[in-house]
Amino acid sequence: MSDDPNTSSEPSAQELVDDEDLATWLVAGAEKAQATRRNFLTTMAGAAGAAAIASTGCDTRLWEKYTQKHYKELNAADKQKLIARVEAEAADRYGVEIKVGDPRPLPGVGYAYALNLSYCIGCRRCEYACARENNTSRDPEIHYIRVLAIEKGTMSVEESESDYEGAVPSPDKYYMPVQCHQCDHPPCVRACPVEATWKEKDGIVVVDYDWCIGCRYCEAACPYWARRFNFGAPTIRPSEINPVQGLLSNRLRPMGVIEKCTFCLHRTRVGRYPACLEVCPTGSRKFGNLLDPNSEVRQIIQSKRIFVFKEELGTIPRFYYYFD
Amino acid sequence: MGLWAAIVLLFALPVVASCGGGGEPAHAQGGEHAGEPSVPDADIVIPPRTTQLATYPCVEQCHADRVANPTPRPLREFHSAKHIEHGDTTFWCNFCHNFDNLNTLHLLDGRTATFDEAYRLCGECHGDKRRDWALGIHGLQTGFWNGEKTRRSCTACHDPHAPRRPRFQALPAPHPRTGVQ
Numbered sequence: 048m049s050d051d052p053n054t055s056s057e058p059s060a061q062e063l064v065d066d067e068d069l070a071t072w073l074v075a076g077a078e079k080a081q082a083t084r085r086n087f088l089t090t091m092a093g094a095a096g097a098a099a100i101a102s103t104g105c106d107t108r109l110w111e112k113y114t115q116k117h118y119k120e121l122n123a124a125d126k127q128k129l130i131a132r133v134e135a136e137a138a139d140r141y142g143v144e145i146k147v148g149d150p151r152p153l154p155g156v157g158y159a160y161a162l163n164l165s166y167c168i169g170c171r172r173c174e175y176a177c178a179r180e181n182n183t184s185r186d187p188e189i190h191y192i193r194v195l196a197i198e199k200g201t202m203s204v205e206e207s208e209s210d211y212e213g214a215v216p217s218p219d220k221y222y223m224p225v226q227c228h229q230c231d232h233p234p235c236v237r238a239c240p241v242e243a244t245w246k247e248k249d250g251i252v253v254v255d256y257d258w259c260i261g262c263r264y265c266e267a268a269c270p271y272w273a274r275r276f277n278f279g280a281p282t283i284r285p286s287e288i289n290p291v292q293g294l295l296s297n298r299l300r301p302m303g304v305i306e307k308c309t310f311c312l313h314r315t316r317v318g319r320y321p322a323c324l325e326v327c328p329t330g331s332r333k334f335g336n337l338l339d340p341n342s343e344v345r346q347i348i349q350s351k352r353i354f355v356f357k358e359e360l361g362t363i364p365r366f367y368y369y370f371d
Numbered sequence: 372m373g374l375w376a377a378i379v380l381l382f383a384l385p386v387v388a389s390c391g392g393g394g395e396p397a398h399a400q401g402g403e404h405a406g407e408p409s410v411p412d413a414d415i416v417i418p419p420r421t422t423q424l425a426t427y428p429c430v431e432q433c434h435a436d437r438v439a440n441p442t443p444r445p446l447r448e449f450h451s452a453k454h455i456e457h458g459d460t461t462f463w464c465n466f467c468h469n470f471d472n473l474n475t476l477h478l479l480d481g482r483t484a485t486f487d488e489a490y491r492l493c494g495e496c497h498g499d500k501r502r503d504w505a506l507g508i509h510g511l512q513t514g515f516w517n518g519e520k521t522r523r524s525c526t527a528c529h530d531p532h533a534p535r536r537p538r539f540q541a542l543p544a545p546h547p548r549t550g551v552q
Contacts, residue, residue, distance in 0.1 A: 161508075171542040188545035210544040318515040329536075330511035330528070342516070346506045371503075 108132050117242070118255040118295070129257070130294065137299050141285040149294040150316035152249035158310050159250070159337040159365045160321075161347040162224060166331035169194050169215045169222030173323035173332065177226075180311060180322035181297040182289055184281035191308040192226045192323060193272060226323075227252065227273040227308035228356065228364030238268035244305070250337075250365050251312050253295040254305055261303040270357050271364075274307045310334070337365065414519045415507075419487045420526055427486065429473040439473060441465045456533035467492055467531070486526075493525040500525075 111132055116125065130147045137145045174190045183189040195207035199219050207223070216222065233252050236244050243258035244265055266274040280302040292298040293313030300306055311321040315334070324332040335342035344367070347353065351369040421427050433449075443463045446453065455462050464470075469477035476484045476492045484491040494501025503509035507520075510528060514520035529536065 168538075169541055170539065171544070174545065175542055187547045189547070190545045212541065212544065214538045215541040216538065315516070318517045320513060320516055325511075325513045327511060328528075330509065330523075333508055335516050343507045343512075347508050350503075350506075350508075 108135060112257075115257045117258050119245075126294070133292075133294070133298055137288075141283070141288060141299070143285045143288050143290065145288065145290040145292050145299070147292045147294055147298055148313060150313060152247050152251075153316060155336075155338055157250045157337045157365075158229065158315060159335065159344045159367065160229075160310065161333040161344045161351075161353065161367045161369065163329075163331040163333070163371060164221055164223055164368055165370045166329040167194075167222045167224060168329055169196055169211070169217075169220070169224075170328065172326045172328060173224060176322045176326035177308070179287065180289055180314075181306075181308075182281070182283060182292070182299055183275070183306070184277060184279070184283060185287075186282045187278065189275045189277070189281070189306070191273070191275065191306075192224050195223045195225060196220045197223055223356075223368065224323075225271055225273070225356065226366070227269075227310075228271050228362065228366040229308075229310060231363035231365065232361060234268040234270065234360075234362060235265035235274060238264040240264065249316070251310050252307070253309055253312070254307060255295070256298070256300055256304045256306070259304040261305065263305065265305055270360050270362065274305050276305050277302050415522050416514075416519065417487070417522055417524050418527065420489065420524060421486045424486065427474070431474075434473045439464065439468075439470050441470060453532050456535065457531065487524070489526045489531065490524050493531070 111128065115129065121129065126149060130149070133147050134145055137143055171194055174192045174194065177183070177191050178185070178189070181191065183191065193209050195204060195209050196211045196217065197203065197207045197220065199221055204223075211217070211220075229246075229250050229252050231246075231250070233246055236246055236252060240262060241258060241260055243260065244252060244254045246252050261276070263276055266276055277300050281300055283299075288299070289297060291313060293309075293316075296309040296312045311319075311323075315321055320334055321332075324334050333343045333347055335344040337344055339345060347369060348367065351371050353367040353369040355364045355367060426432055441463065458466070467476050469475045469483055471477075472483065474485075476486065476489065478484055478492055479495050490501060490504060494504075500509050504522075504525070507522065510523050510525075512520045512522050525531070
């Protein structure tokens with residue numbers, strides 16, 4: 048047998064197919080396959096972009112979305128562009144005017160949270176205040192906080208329930224709200240294959256919603272079940288949208304990205320308390336600067352018997368529970 | 372005998388002196404918060420209580436000519452809706468209210484506190500809560516963690532006549548969508 052393709056006994060595509068147009072298409076395809084993958088992808092992206100430009104009209108915005116860089120690589124101008132795009136998208140999708148900011152960590156500040164389990168009555172006011180503040184989806188309902196009702200006299204999380212109803216507090220239960228613990232050794236951050244989530248200088252673990260690929264590895268890695276996934280585009284009434292938004296916290300999310308509690312960084316980085324704290328009718332939630340010896344959380348750590356949830360995992364949470 | 376008297380005097384004198392010394396500054400200061408845990412900082416606002424009380428000021432509205440009766444009894448004419456579920460039935464009005472001036476409360480040592488300063492009175496029995504409250508770790512605080520905050524006084528959350536808070540309905544559990552819909 049000869050190696051020369053010209054003398055091969057195999058029939059060519061042209062000979063096999065009677066339809067002349069189809070044959071031309073097949074030959075063209077074979078030639079294209081010889082191009083490098085990068086060239087191919089570039090061509091396709093260009094074609095898709097061109098198609099989008101032709102069809103939708105929101106040309107530059109879509110182009111920016113596809114060429115969006117990682118949050119950490121954005122310079123001031125890029126960030127302004129991104130903020131403008133996010134605001135324009137909100138106007139398009141929900142018809143609301145929002146104000147997106149990007150507060151950065153304050154120097155000399157490391158946040159921590161303390162929660163008094165003796166006082167918590169499990170009324171779920173914090174869950175709903177959080178949803179309102181953070182613009183989470185209402186259907187399916189996404190709540191960053193999960194309140195566990197645990198049998199008194201036990202610390203068994205496995206036997207706890209989070210779907211209790213009715214009058215609270217139940218006489219034989221105590222209540223343990225669980226949300227993101229902003230761990231110092233966050234397993235979720237290590238699980239992310241694209242570095243779309245990271246820990247900031249003030250201890251808050253954030254997500255770049257534009258970089259997240261939606262693989263949900265972080266959701267599986269979190270031992271506190273603190274991450275939530277947008278299976279659909281978040282549904283939320285325009286009248287209920289909180290217009291004060293942060294780029295890394297409560298801005299309106301797209302479909303297919305992960306989200307989580309950020310200690311309301313758009314509030315706390317300008318000095319305010321988180322929304323869940325301010326709504327608590329029992330005052331069992333305390334928040335402050337871990338590096339300030341006079342802060343409320345430091346007073347609690349000094350004077351109460353605190354514990355952290357699942358300490359044995361070595362996640363070093365910034366969320367402390369205590370009884371008093 | 373003289374020697375014994377001298378020895379007794381030697382031991383007794385410092386005790387008397389220390390008692391006097393200990394009692395003196397509290398009276399000498401005469402300040403409203405002498406001997407009490409630290410008062411709130413300057414950047415802490417405590418919302419006033421007196422503006423929310425419908426029958427305040429008590430003296431001007433009713434008690435100018437009506438003398439309060441310190442005898443425990445069922446109240447039929449006035450304050451009949453008040454049920455004292457506090458102090459295991461040992462309390463009567465004058466345990467906290469100052470019958471010499473009904474616009475104020477009285478502390479255990481005879482000093483008075485306004486209705487806006489209920490924490491001074493409550494703290495006399497509930498010292499642990501009073502200390503935590505002064506540190507900002509008991510009760511609800513809103514505002515700024517690094518600046519001006521609003522701190523609620525005891526009576527903003529607890530009814531002083533029945534401080535145990537009633538049970539109430541939990542908001543419904545969230546319903547994440549299950550399955551394909």
